[in-house]
Amino acid sequence: LGTCSIFTLISHSIFYLGALFTIKTYIQLWNKPAFASYSSELTHTHLKH
Numbered sequence: 695l696g697t698c699s700i701f702t703l704i705s706h707s708i709f710y711l712g713a714l715f716t717i718k719t720y721i722q723l724w725n726k727p728a729f730a731s732y733s734s735e736l737t738h739t740h741l742k743h
């Protein structure tokens with residue numbers, strides 16, 4: 695393993711962890727009641743148009 699491949703591996707794992715964290719945060723936000731009511735409100739206004 696060269697230095698280049700180790701660096702690539704590290705950057706890939708950082709990107710993967712970052713993506714996982716973003717998805718987890720998004721799911722937590724999605725599960726919040728306030729966010730759910732806001733999103734349903736948004737859907738209703740979208741359906742009216």
